[in-house]
Amino acid sequence: MADIKLPANKVQELRDICAKFNHEKGELINVLHAAQGIFGYLPAEVQDIVAEELNVSVAHVYGVVTFYSFFTMTPKGKYPISICMGTACYVRGAEKVLDEFKRLLDLKVGETSANGDFSISCLRCVGACGLAPVVTVGEKVYGRVAPEDVKGIIAEYK
Amino acid sequence: MDIVKLTIDNTPVVVEKGTTVLEAAKTVGVDIPTLCYMKLDDMEFENKPGGCRVCVVEVEGRRNLAPSCKTECEDGMVVNTHSVRVVNARRTVMELILSDHPFECLVCAKSGKCDLQSLAQDLGIREIHYQGEKSHYKSDHSPAIIREMDKCIMCRRCETACNDVQTVGTLSAIYRGFNSVVAPAFEMDLDHTNCTFCGQCVAVCPTGALIERDHTWKVMDAIIDPKKTVIVQTAPAVRAALGEEFGLEPGTLVTGKMVSALRKIGFDYVFDTDFAADLTILEEGTELLGRLSKFLAGDKEVKLPILTSCCPAWVNFFEHHFPEMKEIPSTAKSPQQMFGAIAKTYFADQLKIKREDLVVVSVMPCLAKKYEASRDEFAVNGDPDVNISITTRELAQMIKNANLKFTELPDDDFDRPMGESTGAGVIFGTTGGVIEAAVRTAYELHTGKELDRVDFKELRGMEGIRSATLDFDGLPINIGIAHGLGNARKLLEDIKAGKSQFHAIEIMACPGGCIGGGGQPYHHGDVTVLKKRQKAIYEEDAGKTIRKSHENPYIKKLYEEFLGEPCGHKSHELLHTSYFDKKKKIEI
Ligand code: SF4
Ligand code: SF4
Ligand code: SF4
Ligand code: FES
Ligand code: FES
Numbered sequence: 128m129a130d131i132k133l134p135a136n137k138v139q140e141l142r143d144i145c146a147k148f149n150h151e152k153g154e155l156i157n158v159l160h161a162a163q164g165i166f167g168y169l170p171a172e173v174q175d176i177v178a179e180e181l182n183v184s185v186a187h188v189y190g191v192v193t194f195y196s197f198f199t200m201t202p203k204g205k206y207p208i209s210i211c212m213g214t215a216c217y218v219r220g221a222e223k224v225l226d227e228f229k230r231l232l233d234l235k236v237g238e239t240s241a242n243g244d245f246s247i248s249c250l251r252c253v254g255a256c257g258l259a260p261v262v263t264v265g266e267k268v269y270g271r272v273a274p275e276d277v278k279g280i281i282a283e284y285k
Numbered sequence: 286m287d288i289v290k291l292t293i294d295n296t297p298v299v300v301e302k303g304t305t306v307l308e309a310a311k312t313v314g315v316d317i318p319t320l321c322y323m324k325l326d327d328m329e330f331e332n333k334p335g336g337c338r339v340c341v342v343e344v345e346g347r348r349n350l351a352p353s354c355k356t357e358c359e360d361g362m363v364v365n366t367h368s369v370r371v372v373n374a375r376r377t378v379m380e381l382i383l384s385d386h387p388f389e390c391l392v393c394a395k396s397g398k399c400d401l402q403s404l405a406q407d408l409g410i411r412e413i414h415y416q417g418e419k420s421h422y423k424s425d426h427s428p429a430i431i432r433e434m435d436k437c438i439m440c441r442r443c444e445t446a447c448n449d450v451q452t453v454g455t456l457s458a459i460y461r462g463f464n465s466v467v468a469p470a471f472e473m474d475l476d477h478t479n480c481t482f483c484g485q486c487v488a489v490c491p492t493g494a495l496i497e498r499d500h501t502w503k504v505m506d507a508i509i510d511p512k513k514t515v516i517v518q519t520a521p522a523v524r525a526a527l528g529e530e531f532g533l534e535p536g537t538l539v540t541g542k543m544v545s546a547l548r549k550i551g552f553d554y555v556f557d558t559d560f561a562a563d564l565t566i567l568e569e570g571t572e573l574l575g576r577l578s579k580f581l582a583g584d585k586e587v588k589l590p591i592l593t594s595c596c597p598a599w600v601n602f603f604e605h606h607f608p609e610m611k612e613i614p615s616t617a618k619s620p621q622q623m624f625g626a627i628a629k630t631y632f633a634d635q636l637k638i639k640r641e642d643l644v645v646v647s648v649m650p651c652l653a654k655k656y657e658a659s660r661d662e663f664a665v666n667g668d669p670d671v672n673i674s675i676t677t678r679e680l681a682q683m684i685k686n687a688n689l690k691f692t693e694l695p696d697d698d699f700d701r702p703m704g705e706s707t708g709a710g711v712i713f714g715t716t717g718g719v720i721e722a723a724v725r726t727a728y729e730l731h732t733g734k735e736l737d738r739v740d741f742k743e744l745r746g747m748e749g750i751r752s753a754t755l756d757f758d759g760l761p762i763n764i765g766i767a768h769g770l771g772n773a774r775k776l777l778e779d780i781k782a783g784k785s786q787f788h789a790i791e792i793m794a795c796p797g798g799c800i801g802g803g804g805q806p807y808h809h810g811d812v813t814v815l816k817k818r819q820k821a822i823y824e825e826d827a828g829k830t831i832r833k834s835h836e837n838p839y840i841k842k843l844y845e846e847f848l849g850e851p852c853g854h855k856s857h858e859l860l861h862t863s864y865f866d867k868k869k870k871i872e873i
Contacts, residue, residue: 174471183454184453185454185470189457189459190457190459193461
């Protein structure tokens with residue numbers, strides 16, 4: 128196991144979540160979701176803890192983390208861009224919006240720009256379906272985003 | 286028993302409910318080709334991801350072809366295993382797999398023994414009609430195992446071996462689709478993981494994606510160096526399997542031919558690890574009796590049960606997974622390392638040469654021994670006790686390189702002093718053998734009486750976990766045996782929970798013990814091969830005039846001239862070791 132350099136309170140929060148899920152192997156994906164919620168990403172140390180708590184191999188945890196694109200091992204950028212991929216947003220063209228962000232920033236989902244400014248991730252429904260497609264940058268929410276709007280959104284943070 | 290009746294290729298078949306079409310077909314002589322599927326009966330090891338679809342068959346009335354390895358027989362089923370549709374589908378599947386495979390057969394270490402290659406030949410594939418991008422992944426060169434993931438076909442047999450059979454959990458499928466490979470956590474190289482180097486993943490990999498690190502060229506370099514004296518030791522399990530590489534029946538003993546071949550290859554002395562196995566028994570047996578007598582005298586601190594320590598993959602396993610128990614195993618080094626330590630002192634002195642000028646080569650059924658030989662604590666001023674460790678398969682390669690007609694070689698005998706061994710040394714090669722050898726000696730040392738029988742049949746067999754209580758002249762001694770690390774884990778957990786009452790436990794990492802080692806000729810899923818090798822080992826034991834380690838005259842001489850007494854000062858210095866907590870050491 129690695130020497131843990133994560134904030135102790137957050138580690139405790141993660142351990143509590145594992146306990147809440149009864150340390151069930153079958154809850155791995157849910158636990159990882161919660162862990163990403165706490166830390167913003169899933170560094171090796173976090174995967175180690177999850178493996179230990181659920182009594183599965185770290186290799187298996189890593190296998191699951193790399194299988195699903197909504198898990199990321201890179202810390203988010205200063206301006207984390209999230210594109211909702213819930214059903215409502217998806218049918219209203221979220222994917223085209225995502226593609227535009229990827230193109231303009233030259234990043235893939237889960238990546239962070241070299242200068243640490245931007246990162247792109249995808250979310251499940253954020254509960255603002257009336258505004259679909261929805262994009263968030265940090266705390267700020269953008270509704271009814273069209274691919275043509277993307278350039279302007281990025282410019283706000285440059 | 287519920288019964289199902291069906292027809293396979295126009296032949297009526299009756300099988301037990303739950304039987305797969307693949308297995309049912311076998312009973313009527315129909316061998317449906319498989320690739321990802323693998324079943325090793327005695328080890329309760331089944332890999333059935335149903336992923337490759339090479340095994341498809343046509344079931345009358347079903348729209349889709351069915352993978353026979355996963356499809357259960359049903360009453361009235363009519364199965365066709367080689368209709369035009371089936372054959373075409375099978376070829377398409379195969380061509381698709383091959384279209385993402387490097388065409389390196391001419392220079393691949395697995396060539397001639399590769400399931401993918403032989404299947405392509407069996408299906409008569411002469412052309413690949415699909416072209417696409419090929420996947421690329423970094424290769425990983427650990428001290429024992431090389432991973433070439435470009436050759437991986439994602440059958441996931443290695444995962445089953447590592448995670449289910451061995452419960453080590455080093456490997457997992459990662460990413461998805463075209464990019465998926467099998468890798469350790471965080472894609473670290475194997476030597477930074479909790480890998481034990483047992484090599485069971487290598488033993489079951491159908492392709493050249495997982496292979497041992499080839500050290501044969503190092504051996505040749507040493508042999509042609511005029512300044513070096515090169516000696517070789519051969520592990521017990523090698524002689525029971527080497528013949529298979531030359532087309533001999535599994536279970537053919539080739540001890541004499543092996544010695545001949547080694548001499549012809551150019552080793553200066555041909556010795557036997559069995560000699561060191563006898564030495565191990567004296568050290569380990571004495572240690573057991575020491576702990577036992579303290580225990581009987583009421584010492585509460587004494588560590589029992591004593592666990593054997595001659596399997597380096599098992600040592601890696603407890604160092605990684607049970608470091609809190611690292612004081613329990615015997616401190617005796619493995620026979621490979623005992624041999625090295627004695628060769629580089631006692632024998633080098635006899636030859637009046639410096640240890641650096643003596644090169645010790647070992648031929649092992651094992652990949653973990655490559656790793657073990659490279660451990661820092663087994664070197665003196667940077668000069669390792671065992672310089673090079675090669676596998677049974679690598680030895681076969683060297684024999685072929687030397688243009689030797691192996692099957693026609695005359696029998697030859699090991700050199701003295703380190704080539705003399707007893708039956709007890711030989712049985713180290715199979716599960717149950719180490720503890721039986723230890724018992725033969727410990728009994729006589731403890732009771733002062735001669736055993737009226739040396740065969741302890743109650744310790745033999747192939748079940749994963751076995752136990753027996755032996756009568757040491759009124760003192761009941763409880764013995765446990767586990768082979769396969771998953772079984773070892775079960776035993777260890779029982780000990781931790783205070784559930785087991787054993788005095789001594791033998792553990793071997795590989796299913797079957799060293800006869801099933803990761804460096805042995807590939808058995809391609811046929812475990813009867815292991816049983817035949819096991820039989821051969823017991824035969825060699827039965828044929829020996831001396832069958833108890835402490836009666837080996839050269840071992841007696843070694844103690845008289847050099848070591849003093851078992852577990853004495855000099856023994857401790859040369860023949861014992863200590864273990865490390867590796868749980869914290871995994872770098873990320
Ligand atoms: S050598 Fe053994 S422990 Fe290491 S990856 Fe292979 S099966 Fe797992
Ligand atoms: S490495 Fe070998 S055993 Fe493992 S999945 Fe790939 S081909 Fe199969
Ligand atoms: S059982 Fe034998 S072959 Fe297997 S790892 Fe242990 S020592 Fe090596
Ligand atoms: S689907 Fe995007 S907010 Fe609900
Ligand atoms: S052998 Fe049946 S699916 Fe691979």
